[in-house]
Ligand code: SF4
């Protein structure tokens with residue numbers, strides 16, 4: 221087994237571990253922390269089912285963002301939908317035999333790669349050109365965009381510039397999953413692509429990417445407007461009542 | 464300071480997002496509470512030794528207590544969607560009044576002390592130590608947020624800057640950096656029973672005078688009862704209703720409604736204040752203790768219902784928090800909403816035909832309605848979706864013939880704050896208040912020009928006081944603002960049920 225394969229295998233195991241453990245810890249933190257008072261942004265749905273609907277519109281359509289700013293919505297939504305398609309397309313590396321949905325998504329996944337780049341470019345342009353957004357941007361915001369763009373570009377290069385032996389890549393990935401290492405092709409774009417993806421996974425739990433799990437825990441969005449019907453005394457607040 | 468010579472920004476025909484003017488409002492700073500004020504309500508008197516470590520520890524404690532804070536500190540992606548949504552930014556151009564920038568004041572400190580990235584790569588992620596100048600920024604800019612939640616409507620993750628502001632204020636209170644106006648009022652409500660410091664006998668006096676005045680005006684014995692055991696309804700209303708104009712006209716309106724409907728009601732000297740400034744400083748225990756007076760008064764007087772008068776943040780606390788803070792209300796009549804807004808009561812009576820309004824009596828008025836933030840974005844009414852928008856408008860339409868809403872992007876959940884909420888209704892912040900009212904004034908101007916609107920009804924004591932103050936800066940008559948029950952009081956037909 222080449223040193224390269226070993227290094228990348230190690231990298232992915234480490235990145236996955238950081239991703240899973242870090243994210244689990246963060247989610248556990250959100251779940252454990254009480255929401256002592258009802259604070260949905262109203263008008264809010266009055267039932268749980270209504271809340272599920274609100275959350276679905278928020279997560280799938282970015283409803284609030286749409287109301288806020290059509291440009292950010294356009295680029296942000298384009299990017300996220302494209303990312304979802306690209307991820308589905310990538311499932312072919314993880315499934316044997318490939319699931320039918322994944323097979324169907326293949327051609328769309330390719331266009332999505334370009335849409336994803338377009339979305340990112342739009343978001344970055346706004347970050348640089350709109351004074352208000354430039355003001356609130358940190359270095360990490362720019363680097364995050366750079367990272368995502370490089371991942372997308374290196375990925376597309378494997379399709380359009382320097383073909384990679386994807387059969388071997390798939391063998392490598394399946395090998396990782398089965399703890400039976402297979403050699404990784406030593407192609408430049410592939411190595412860059414995989415390295416950056418591992419990096420993205422590793423920083424996920426320590427970065428703003430936490431918006432992904434965070435939105436589900438956001439009290440202003442996930443609470444029903446039922447405060448007159450339900451009490452929600454938090455454990456720490458119950459202590460005050462005894463005083 | 465005192466009464467600065469404030470220039471109102473010009474009213475534009477359509478809203479324009481200002482270009483950034485760094486530090487435009489860096490000079491806006493409310494008075495810090497004196498030692499006695501802080502200590503009276505259980506906070507350290509002045510900036511404590513080792514405040515930095517204590518503040519950081521407090522922030523950590525709050526993060527463990529409030530899921531909102533914990534999630535909001537992590538989830539922001541700096542997308543910028545909220546940047547042009549705050550009336551204080553729109554009115555001042557100060558970039559630190561953009562909601563996300565305001566949050567960053569706390570977030571950068573949180574990152575520095577609580578996150579891996581901020582501990583090891585502070586520059587990269589914009590993390591900063593809690594220095595004296597950062598604390599000073601907190602004090603200035605968290606006292607430039609009216610906790611109106613407009614930003615939370617538009618944020619893709621529902622991040623509510625008001626929650627961050629409340630946390631920052633709670634941290635500051637815990638190290639002796641309390642704000643004078645708010646903490647003084649909290650002291651008064653504990654000591655005397657209401658925000659204005661109006662003692663029981665003075666209150667009784669005021670109410671008797673009102674009875675005489677209404678008798679003179681209408682010839683009817685409309686009562687303003689205080690501490691009457693056995694009444695069916697306890698009314699809890701902002702203390703401004705007792706003597707400030709235009710607030711008192713709404714109180715007269717409630718009294719006439721009860722009179723016409725034949726419902727026995729009472730006010731309470733123990734709970735002679737609906738307002739609850741504990742909310743503004745984000746302090747759960749204060750909010751709970753201030754609210755508790757209402758439960759005590761209701762039990763003591765043996766009432767069956769509790770009705771809340773025209774006060775935005777009070778309605779938020781009552782509607783959204785009372786059940787949790789001071790419930791359960793199993794001693795009240797479950798056939799009525801608990802608590803009930805006075806608009807819910809009046810709306811119900813109108814619908815059942817239990818009271819009659821003659822709209823023509825308000826014919827001299829062309830009315831619009833200002834949705835108050837806390838009612839619009841933090842409560843409900845009538846148990847129906849969007850009831851908080853529907854009910855007050857239905858009452859206004861029943862009470863007058865000519866009604867015109869302001870532009871849709873400035874009403875309902877999109878409403879613009881009056882600029883005085885959240886504990887900012889103090890004279891030394893007048894510049895901020897005038898500028899913060901700009902978006903609302905622009906929307907008002909449009910309906911004034913187009914429809915000849917001459918009355919802006921609202922159901923919040925802070926909105927009324929704030930508008931009465933700032934309207935003249937924009938060349939409007941301060942008498943343009945008033946309560947929904949002021950219109951009701953002028954239109955209601957008395958003496959039918961006798
Ligand atoms: S809560 Fe209101 S005042 Fe505070 S930042 Fe958001 S929009 Fe501005």
Ligand code: SF4
Pocket residue numbers: 538539540541542543544545546562563617618619620621622
């Ligand atoms: S809209 Fe929400 S996520 Fe976007 S910058 Fe504002 S607070 Fe952050």
